[in-house]
Amino acid sequence: MPRRRDATAPAPFNRRLLIAMTISVVGFGLLGAQAWHLQVKNFDKYHALAENNRITLLPLPPQRGRILDRNGIVLAEDVYLPALEIATSQVRNIDRLAAQLSPIVPITPQEIRRFKKLAAASKNTDGTIPLKTRLTDEEAARLAAVRFRFDGVEIKARPHRRYPLGTSAAHVIGHIGRISAADNDWLARTDNVSNYAGSTHIGKLGLEQSYESALHGTVGIEEVEVTASGRPVRSLSRRPATPGQDIQLSLDIPLQQLAEQLFVGWRGALVAIEPRTGEILAFVSMPSFDPNLFVDGIDQQNWQRLNTDPARPLLNRPLRGTYPPGSTYKPFMALAILQNGVRKPDDVIQDPGYFMLGKHRFRDSKPQGHGKVDLFRSIVVSSDTYYYGASYDLGVDRIHDFMKPWGFGQLTGIDLPDEQPGLLPSSAWKQQRFKQPWYPGETPSIGIGQGYNAFTILQLAHATATLANDAIVQRPHLVTHIGTVSPDTSSDTRSGRPLPVARQYVQLVQRAMADVNRKGTARLAFQGAGYESAGKTGTAQVIGIRQNEKYDERKVAQHFRDHSLYMGYAPVENPRIALAMVVENGGFGARTAAPIARKLFDFYLLGKRPTELDTPVNPADIEPDVPEETQP
Numbered sequence: 001m002p003r004r005r006d007a008t009a010p011a012p013f014n015r016r017l018l019i020a021m022t023i024s025v026v027g028f029g030l031l032g033a034q035a036w037h038l039q040v041k042n043f044d045k046y047h048a049l050a051e052n053n054r055i056t057l058l059p060l061p062p063q064r065g066r067i068l069d070r071n072g073i074v075l076a077e078d079v080y081l082p083a084l085e086i087a088t089s090q091v092r093n094i095d096r097l098a099a100q101l102s103p104i105v106p107i108t109p110q111e112i113r114r115f116k117k118l119a120a121a122s123k124n125t126d127g128t129i130p131l132k133t134r135l136t137d138e139e140a141a142r143l144a145a146v147r148f149r150f151d152g153v154e155i156k157a158r159p160h161r162r163y164p165l166g167t168s169a170a171h172v173i174g175h176i177g178r179i180s181a182a183d184n185d186w187l188a189r190t191d192n193v194s195n196y197a198g199s200t201h202i203g204k205l206g207l208e209q210s211y212e213s214a215l216h217g218t219v220g221i222e223e224v225e226v227t228a229s230g231r232p233v234r235s236l237s238r239r240p241a242t243p244g245q246d247i248q249l250s251l252d253i254p255l256q257q258l259a260e261q262l263f264v265g266w267r268g269a270l271v272a273i274e275p276r277t278g279e280i281l282a283f284v285s286m287p288s289f290d291p292n293l294f295v296d297g298i299d300q301q302n303w304q305r306l307n308t309d310p311a312r313p314l315l316n317r318p319l320r321g322t323y324p325p326g327s328t329y330k331p332f333m334a335l336a337i338l339q340n341g342v343r344k345p346d347d348v349i350q351d352p353g354y355f356m357l358g359k360h361r362f363r364d365s366k367p368q369g370h371g372k373v374d375l376f377r378s379i380v381v382s383s384d385t386y387y388y389g390a391s392y393d394l395g396v397d398r399i400h401d402f403m404k405p406w407g408f409g410q411l412t413g414i415d416l417p418d419e420q421p422g423l424l425p426s427s428a429w430k431q432q433r434f435k436q437p438w439y440p441g442e443t444p445s446i447g448i449g450q451g452y453n454a455f456t457i458l459q460l461a462h463a464t465a466t467l468a469n470d471a472i473v474q475r476p477h478l479v480t481h482i483g484t485v486s487p488d489t490s491s492d493t494r495s496g497r498p499l500p501v502a503r504q505y506v507q508l509v510q511r512a513m514a515d516v517n518r519k520g521t522a523r524l525a526f527q528g529a530g531y532e533s534a535g536k537t538g539t540a541q542v543i544g545i546r547q548n549e550k551y552d553e554r555k556v557a558q559h560f561r562d563h564s565l566y567m568g569y570a571p572v573e574n575p576r577i578a579l580a581m582v583v584e585n586g587g588f589g590a591r592t593a594a595p596i597a598r599k600l601f602d603f604y605l606l607g608k609r610p611t612e613l614d615t616p617v618n619p620a621d622i623e624p625d626v627p628e629e630t631q632p
Contacts, residue, residue, distance in 0.1 A: 060222055176294075330449070349372075471506045510534055516536055566581055577605070
C-alpha cells in the first residue's frame with residue numbers, strides 16, 4: 001500500500017516559500033527605509049537638487065543706454081539682431097559642427113577662430129558663445145528650420161551696438177568691445193561680476209568707457225525648465241533687466257560734422273566750447289576711425305591698416321596730442337605781463353625785428369620789425385620782439401605760476417578717460433627732468449609759445465573759453481544729462497572759479513583780440529562777418545631754423561612744415577562759442593586755421609554754410625605771424 005506523507009514534516013516547497021517571503025519582507029523593508037531616507041529625512045536636500053537639475057537660471061543682459069547729441073541725434077544705440085550661438089557644454093568639436101552648418105549658413109575661418117578665442121577666455125561653461133553674429137533674416141529662417149538636428153545650436157536675438165554716424169565724433173563716443181581678462185579683473189575689483197552675467201561687451205574707449213556704469217544697466221534673471229539634454233521647455237519666472245541710462249551730450253553734431261568736413265585732407269584737432277557753461281560743442285580729431293569695426297572684434301586687416309597709417313587716426317589729438325601754442329599764447333602772456341607789473345599797458349618799445357640777449361639774436365617773424373609797439377598793438381600785429389623782452393624780464397617761474405590756473409599743462413577734468421597733461425615748463429621741472437638749471441636764454445622762446453611749451457588743444461580751448469568768460473573758469477564737459485532726456489538740458493550759469501587777474505587787464509586783452517580779427521593778422525579771414533569776433537592766429541615750428549637760415553615752406557617736406565593755429569570766440573559782447581584748433585603742417589595760422597574758424601562761427605551764429613561765404617583768403621595777402629626763433 002502507498003506510503004503516507006508525514007503532515008508534520010516541512011516540505012521543500014514550504015521551505016522555498018518561506019525563504020522567498022523572508023527575502024521579500026527584507027527587501028521591501030530596505031526599500032521602505034530608503035524611501036523614508038530620501039523622501040522624508042533628506043527631502044529638502046534632494047528636492048533642491050532635483051529642482052536644480054530641472055530648472056536653469058538664465059541671466060538677461062540689459063540693453064545698453066543710448067548716446068545722443070544736444071539736438072537728440074542718436075550717436076550710439078543698441079539694435080537687436082539674430083545671432084548663431086553655440087552652447088559650449090554640448091559641442092565638443094566646433095570645426096565639425098561648423099562644417100555641417102556651412103551649407104545652411106556660411107561660416108568663415110575668421111569666425112571660427114574668433115569663437116575658439118572667446119570660448120577659451122569664457123568662464124561661463126553653461127552659457128552660449130556667438131559663432132556668427134548679425135544673421136540676415138534669410139539665414140535665420142534657414143537655420144531655424146533645421147536647428148532641431150544640431151545639439152547646442154541656438155538662435156538668439158542679441159543687442160548689437162551701432163554707431164550710426166560712423167567716423168563722426170568717434171574719439172568722443174569711443175566704442176565697446178568684448179569683455180577681456182583685464183575687464184574681468186576690473187569687474188572683480190569693483191564687485192560688478194554678477195551684474196555682467198550674460199553680458200559679452202563693455203566700454204573700451206571714450207564716453208562708452210567713462211560712463212560705463214550708467215550705460216550698462218542691471219542684469220535680469222529668467223527661470224527656465226529644461227529637459228535632461230538641456231533643451232528649454234518653458235519659462236517659470238522672469239525678472240526683466242533694467243536698461244542702461246541714456247546720456248545726452250553738449251556736442252552739436254551739425255557743427256561737429258562741418259568741422260570734420262573742413263579738416264578733410266588735413267591732420268589736426270579742434271575743440272569748441274560754450275564759455276558760460278564749459279559745455280563742449282565740437283571735439284574734432286582728424287583723421288578719424290569707424291568705431292563699428294571694434295564692436296565684435298576688429299579683423300586683422302583693418303587693425304593693421306589703422307595702426308600703420310602715418311596719419312595716426314587712432315590718436316585722440318585734442319585730448320592726447322601736444323603742440324607748442326605759438327602766437328596763440330600771446331594774449332595769456334600779455335595778462336601775465338600786466339598782472340605781474342613787468343609792463344604797463346602804455347609802455348612802448350621799439351621793435352626793430354629782433355631781440356638781442358647777449359650775442360644771441362632772437363628774430364621776429366617780420367624782419368623789418370613793427371616799429372613802436374605797446375601791449376595792445378603787440379597782440380594785434382603779433383610782435384615776437386615785444387614778448388621776447390617781456391618774458392625775459394618776467395622769468396619762467398612767474399610765467400609758470402600765472403599759466404597754471406588757466407589750465408596750461410594741467411588736466412582739465414573733462415569727462416573722457418586718458419587725458420594728457422602736456423607740459424608747462426619751470427625751473428623746478430627742468431632740474432627734475434634734466435638735472436640742469438634753467439638758463440635765462442631759454443625764456444624768450446617760452447614767451448612766444450615755443451621752447452618746451454607743449455599743450456593740448458583742449459587746454460588751449462579751455463583757456464580761450466575762460467578768457468571769453470571774463471577769466472571765470474568752467475570745467476569743460478561733454479555730458480549734460482543722464483537718464484530720461486529732457487528737451488532742454490543746457491545749464492546757463494556763470495557760477496565758476498574766478499582767476500586772480502585784474503578785470504581791466506582782461507578787458508584790454510579782449511579788445512586787442514577783437515582788433516586781431518578786425519584789422520590784425522586774422523582780418524582777411526574775418527572780413528565781412530555779420531558779427532564781431534575776437535581771436536589770435538598762431539604758427540608753431542616743427543623743426544628748428546638756424547640763425548643764418550630763413551624758413552622757406554616750399555623747400556620743406558610736408559610733415560616738417562609749421563603747424564597752423566587759431567584761438568578765438570564770438571560774438572565779442574556775449575560770447576556763445578570759443579574755440580582753439582591746430583592744422584598740422586598747415587603753415588601760417590591766418591592762412592589755414594583762421595578761415596576754418598570763420599566758417600564755423602558763421603554756421604553756428606548765423607546758420608550759413610561754407611558755400612555761402614565770400615571768396616576765400618588769398619595766401620599772398622597774409623601778413624605771416626610765423627616765429628623764426630626756436631629753442632636754442
